[in-house]
Amino acid sequence: MLKFPLALLLMVAPAMAEQALNDYPTEARAEYVFACMAANGQTQDVLRRCSCSMDAIASILPYDRYVSAETVLRMRQGAGERAAMFRGSPASTAMLADLRRAQAEAEMLCF
Structure with missing residues (x-):
């Protein structure tokens, strides 16, 4: 059985958890945001909201x-x-x- 220092595990575990939640390719995220902006407006505020929406979906599904x-x-x-x-x-x-x-x-x- 391999043993890892606790400090190393604490550093790697959050990165692995984030990677599991961030498995969407950049192209898929961009496609979603572009479609969302086309439907809701081409403003900076809508860009932020559509990006937030994609991040939320990626964290759920x-x-x-x-x-x-x-x-x-x-x-x-x-x-x-x-x-x-x-x-x-x-x-x-x-x-x-x-x-x-x-x-x-x-x-x-x-x-």
């Missing part, structure tokens, strides 16, 4: 679950048999519910 929910959302907007599969699926509905809860909490915190 791991990136892989965010991508899954966004994919379901986009697929549901289509037409045809493929889109219908995403509309009726309980798993798809649960993914969207998680995303919507995270967005609602982010809106309460930031807007």
Whole structure:
């Protein structure tokens, strides 16, 4: 069994916890903020609020679950048999519910 000095563990643990909460790539964060600003205005205040919103969502929903929910959302907007599969699926509905809860909490915190 490996033994690490307590001081080293105390220094590394917060960085590891932050990394786990910050698993969203910069591109995904930027895409969200740009879309948010397009919907809410192109001001410095909105930039700050949209960034806050993305940070809040990232702290609630791991990136892989965010991508899954966004994919379901986009697929549901289509037409045809493929889109219908995403509309009726309980798993798809649960993914969207998680995303919507995270967005609602982010809106309460930031807007």
